């Protein structure tokens with residue numbers, strides 16, 4: 001074991017919880033301090049826009065990343081409701097909002113990010129909502145329970161999940177998006193069209209290619225004017241226009257940030273530009289072969305980077321990060337994405353993409369030449385699992401064979417793997 005005897009983790013979210021569990025699993029018995037500015041022990045954020053938002057208060061699902069006594073049982077000093085206000089890499093010390101100072105041999109920045117604010121909109125007005133934290137989810141849930149209508153700004157994954165949950169609660173929903181199609185940066189046009197039809201079938205209205213020319217907050221709700229002249233009136237507005245990575249500490253400590261995406265630059269071992277400081281999760285920017293520097297905002301990325309960073313801090317080899325994977329649940333569909341989209345992919349389809357199908361099941365596979373790089377699976381998680389090693393290994397496929405549903409995906413993938421092996 002290396003000479004590391006004290007580790008400070010800044011942030012008490014997904015990456016923080018996985019990192020400290022890994023440290024103890026690896027046999028590290030030194031001091032671990034986790035400092036989080038929220039009042040809650042680390043919790044899973046994906047349910048915030050799904051089960052937590054839809055829940056009746058008394059039945060809110062448990063979303064803790066670790067069981068209640070995990071931190072005390074494993075000798076981890078968890079300090080909640082406390083912010084790390086400054087980091088001094090030269091002396092390897094952090095100052096906390098309660099005035100205390102924590103020295104470290106290694107520090108992990110797991111600071112995540114905050115919902116991007118809409119300029120000019122009073123953030124704490126009662127009709128204005130953002131969704132990043134448990135407290136914000138509870139506030140939005142209470143408001144949706146009393147609302148007849150909501151305007152959601154942003155038709156990304158989060159905005160659409162909120163729209164879907166709000167519809168399931170009987171709220172009239174309008175979704176406003178500046179781009180000409182939903183999820184335009186990450187899915188092909190045919191997928192956007194299918195999803196947009198699904199949104200419409202739920203009773204929500206999508207306003208695509210619209211900028212907001214005016215946003216008023218009268219006492220009884222919101223008034224949103226669109227560039228096409230439409231004026232939407234609703235009881236509340238939810239702004240879901242992306243994430244700003246929390247990098248203030250990193251910046252003031254002089255760490256290198258990515259100029260394009262604003263994330264903390266880390267290498268494959270999650271090391272920052274300071275030898276003692278590592279970073280993991282939504283706050284990071286990392287190089288991905290074939291894509292350049294990316295800031296991945298996903299549950300899986302937070303877990304993988306946390307595991308790798310923890311091992312690297314101890315000088316232990318860790319298996320490399322798993323192939324990127326993401327899921328979303330919306331409009332009665334489970335949508336999973338394997339790999340990352342990139343320019344120039346040609347998508348082939350397996351299964352039916354009929355918008356009228358109430359229980360769709362299909363996979364779209366993005367090919368670079370004959371090599372699959374990106375897969376989108378709707379209600380087809382089992383098939384996607386079978387396909388995973390094909391994508392991981394970059395094996396060529398024949399589009400007709402992939403689309404032929406008379407062969408199971410498991411058998412098709414198995415045959416491809418066997419022929420590659422032999």
Ligand SMILES: Cc1cc2nc3c(=O)[nH]c(=O)nc-3n(C[C@H](O)[C@H](O)[C@H](O)COP(=O)(O)OP(=O)(O)OC[C@H]3O[C@@H](n4cnc5c(N)ncnc54)[C@H](O)[C@@H]3O)c2cc1C
Nearest residue numbers: 011013014015037045046084111112281282297298299302
């Ligand atoms: C509503 C919602 C739904 C989602 N759904 C999905 C999904 O379906 N699938 C998926 O793959 N991903 C989903 N995600 C994304 C996923 O939850 C995140 O990628 C993941 O939580 C990132 O973990 P993290 O540890 O990097 O950051 P976080 O979990 O955000 O934790 C960071 C913590 O650090 C704290 N902090 C920041 N600065 C300081 C400081 N200076 N001092 C102390 N504490 C600080 C923050 O307040 C926060 O508590 C969703 C996210 C949200 C918000």
